[in-house]
Amino acid sequence: MDGPPDAKDLQPFVLSNIQASNPDVRAVRKAWLKVVRMGKEFGKRNILAKEPYTQWVKERVEEIQLPYILKAPALPKTPEPEPILLEDMEKLVTKVKELEVENADLRIQMNRVILENQNLKEERKGKAQELEDSNKRARLLEDQKDDLDHILLGSTSVIRTRKEELKKAEYRICELGRLLDKSLMDKKEIKLDFEAQIRDLREALKKCEEKLSREILQKEEAERNCHHLRYQLEEATRRFAVLESQEDFATLVTSAEIQPGMTYVLQVSTTDEVNTTNFSIKTDNATTRHNVDNHENWKRVLETALPITNLFSAKDWYNSMKTVEAIKDANKRGALHFAAFEGQTEICKYLLEDLKLEIDSRDDDGETALIHAARQGHITTLPAIFSSP
Known part of the structure; x- marks a missing residue:
């Protein structure tokens, strides 16, 4: 930053398309991203600007009417009186009246803007309150969620224990079922043996009766x-x-x-x-x-x-x-x-x-x-x- 930039870098241009895909728009956005504000002044960090560059920046600010703090001199300069003609006087009076009317309109617009600003502030306060309430509810829900997590953790352990007990009971039931099936099969076999023995005895008795007859x-x-x-x-x-x-x-x-x-x-x-x-x-x-x-x-x-x-x-x-x-x-x-x-x-x-x-x-x-x-x-x-x- 030794001196002012080149003239080719300051040539004006017109953006006919402000889409994000336009390369000129991307270049402008990239240039504005490089502007760094240090306090109330603009400039890059850790870079020493020399007097020629600083003077050019001040002139450029006045030209494009960007806010820039000017250091006032220690003693104000007394303006030298200039002679004004009557025609110029009338023009100035007319200009003053126009400016007063414009100023009144601007005041009305300013009051409207102030009223809108107050309304926006109230809305912002309401939204902030709603946000705070929602945050409180969120925190309360989070606390409840933590409590529920602890409860669910305990319930999960209890359910796991109950499942293990249920598995043991089911295994025991299966064992008892197998024992019951085995006992039924043994009982059936014994019954068949007894029936066979009874048939044999009946046949033997019948033969004995026939023999006796x-x-x-x-x-x-x-x-x-x-x-x-x-x-x-x-x-x-x-x-x-x-x-x-x-x-x-x-x-x-x-x-x-x-x-x-x-x-x-x-x-x-x-x-x-x-x-x-x-x-x-x-x-x-x-x-x-x-x-x-x-x-x-x-x-x-x-x-x-x-x-x-x-x-x-x-x-x-x-x-x-x-x-x-x-x-x-x-x-x-x-x-x-x-x-x-x-x-x-x-x-x-x-x-x-x-x-x-x-x-x-x-x-x-x-x-x-x-x-x-x-x-x-x-x-x-x-x-x-x-x-x-």
Whole structure:
């Protein structure tokens, strides 16, 4: 800054376009950015300006009317009076009046500007107050946010703890679920094993029952065969005895001198110790008794004088002989079993009513008789047994 700048740098120019993309606008902005104000004076920092440059700056400021502080002289200069013509006087008066009018207008404009400035100041104060209030609210919200952050931090730790506990509970539930599934599977397997064992036991029981039924049938068949063989043996013995008894009876009648009008009575007495049959011939004065063998004369007794003569008229002799032999041997209960098995209803009634056989349909003998009658399908025999005392 030794002297004034070059004239080419001070040439005026016109900006037809003030867009930011215009290079002249950028140059002007760049030039104004280099102007540095030191206090109330303009100039660059740390640069010494010499007197020629300073004088040029002052003249340039007066020329373009920029604010620049001029140092007033120590003693003011007294202006020298200059003669003024009357015409110039009138012009000056007119100029003064115009300037006064202009000054009044400027004062009015200044008052308006001052009023607008006051309004702007009030608006600025209001906005400043609003800004302060908003800052207070922001600070309050910031404090609340800090408090909420602390609360959320504590809540986060609590939630994290609860999540860990929840995970442990879920893991425990899964473990219990697996244990439950395992126990259910074990229970199902045990149930299947028990069912299989029950089926096996039932099958074994069924087989045993079938085997027992077959054995019972075989036993009954063997008993029937045994009774049949025994009957055949006894029948052969009986026939042989009948032949002998016919000879004895003829001899007895001849020796007793039987007369017409006599009554022949054969009495059977049965006890637990002795079984005998008394054959007597009744006359007008006396009765002659003779002991006759039971087995030899039993058939003849059933066919002649005793009340049970007609019991076997419609039955086979073999089936009836078992009952007759049981009665003869004082085995009334066995006779009842035989009669029930063969369906001999009249014999059952004879045993229960005439011979006074006392049984109950619920005891062993009555139950056996009922089972025999029911198994053989002898329906008419059942009421005779049921109606017993």
